[in-house]
Amino acid sequence: MAHDKLVVSKKKFNSRLIVGTGKYRNMSECAxxxxxxxAEIVTVAVRRVNITDxxxxxxxDFINPKKITYLPNTAGCFNSxxxxxxxxxxxxxxxxxxxxxxxxxxxxxxxxxxxETLNSTEILTKEGFExxxxxxxxxxxxxxxxxxxxxxxxxxxxxxxxxxxxxxxINIQIIRKQTxxxxxxxxxxxxxxxxTIAMELGCDGVLVNTAIAKAKKPFVMAEAFKNAVIxxxxxxxxxxxxxxxxxxxxxxxxxxx
Amino acid sequence: xKKKIKIKINGKSNIIxxxxxxxxxxxxxxxxxxxxxxxxxxxxxxxxxxxxxxxKTNDKLEIVHFIGGG
Numbered sequence: 001m002a003h004d005k006l007v008v009s010k011k012k013f014n015s016r017l018i019v020g021t022g023k024y025r026n027m028s029e030c031a032x033x034x035x036x037x038x039a040e041i042v043t044v045a046v047r048r049v050n051i052t053d054x055x056x057x058x059x060x061d062f063i064n065p066k067k068i069t070y071l072p073n074t075a076g077c078f079n080s081x082x083x084x085x086x087x088x089x090x091x092x093x094x095x096x097x098x099x100x101x102x103x104x105x106x107x108x109x110x111x112x113x114x115x116e117t118l119n120s121t122e123i124l125t126k127e128g129f130e131x132x133x134x135x136x137x138x139x140x141x142x143x144x145x146x147x148x149x150x151x152x153x154x155x156x157x158x159x160x161x162x163x164x165x166x167x168x169x170i171n172i173q174i175i176r177k178q179t180x181x182x183x184x185x186x187x188x189x190x191x192x193x194x195x196t197i198a199m200e201l202g203c204d205g206v207l208v209n210t211a212i213a214k215a216k217k218p219f220v221m222a223e224a225f226k227n228a229v230i231x232x233x234x235x236x237x238x239x240x241x242x243x244x245x246x247x248x249x250x251x252x253x254x255x256x257x
Numbered sequence: 258x259k260k261k262i263k264i265k266i267n268g269k270s271n272i273i274x275x276x277x278x279x280x281x282x283x284x285x286x287x288x289x290x291x292x293x294x295x296x297x298x299x300x301x302x303x304x305x306x307x308x309x310x311x312x313k314t315n316d317k318l319e320i321v322h323f324i325g326g327g
Binding site: 024048051054058072093 | 266267268286287288289291292293294295296299301304319320321322323324325326327
């Protein structure tokens with residue numbers, strides 16, 4: 001398993017678990033949960049600096065961007081223009097090219113606005129960004145994103161923050177079959193076993209935020225997700241048995257007394 | 258007395274001296290330059306060229322950084 005790495009845009013990562021840094025009670029809790037999860041990529045948001053409260057702690061003081069790969073996202077953007085502006089600023093902070101594009105279409109269900117997402121993917125790719133794209137679980141749209149230059153396809157399992165787990169595993173399997181790009185389940189997972197299922201479907205990784213940050217014991221859940229992703233990946237690679245309708249005894253039937 | 262101008266910093270009105278140098282303003286605001294990006298009137302500012310920029314009335318300055326997010 002040691003050589004089994006997640007490869008995104010030619011960058012290699014040992015961990016297949018990506019975690020979000022939102023919704024934690026404070027930054028030290030967030031940093032500790034990340035450490036326990038073993039994640040090497042974390043998503044971060046771009047927001048205004050609080051210029052009146054200069055003592056407010058900075059994320060970069062807690063999570064070292066030299067050790068952990070920051071994946072700037074466009075959370076909260078509802079059109080292409082806002083998303084492009086956000087990621088251009090993100091790149092300016094410290095040269096980030098690898099980004100997560102997320103253009104939302106509805107404030108209640110938080111489903112992605114795929115037309116704007118597709119247009120943004122094309123523009124960002126032309127500008128030299130490496131774009132990991134949050135999308136719905138539609139194989140046709142996933143194909144179009146791939147053709148537009150996406151470096152990773154990141155379909156939702158269920159609405160962001162819903163904790164419902166994978167609602168359409170058939171679509172996820174179809175997307176898996178059609179693409180060689182990294183396939184990462186982004187959004188909607190609720191518990192560790194959801195991550196295992198995603199990995200067993202052949203996904204290359206999962207992105208989790210709320211399920212860890214809002215668990216009653218985030219550190220324990222962070223470890224659970226770490227183990228669940230590893231277990232799911234091993235299970236996928238090990239070649240599971242066929243499903244059969246009838247039973248098949250585990251002990252030899254010959255020599256029964 | 259120096260002429261004063263009104264600019265917006267992160268959406269809020271601020272009164273500053275006319276022709277204030279952007280580099281000086283950011284220093285006075287104690288902005289950690291290596292951890293932020295700056296946008297002036299919707300154009301990204303090259304942080305190496307802050308010294309060459311002098312603010313004028315109604316300028317809109319945005320200073321952003323990374324925070325926790327999913």
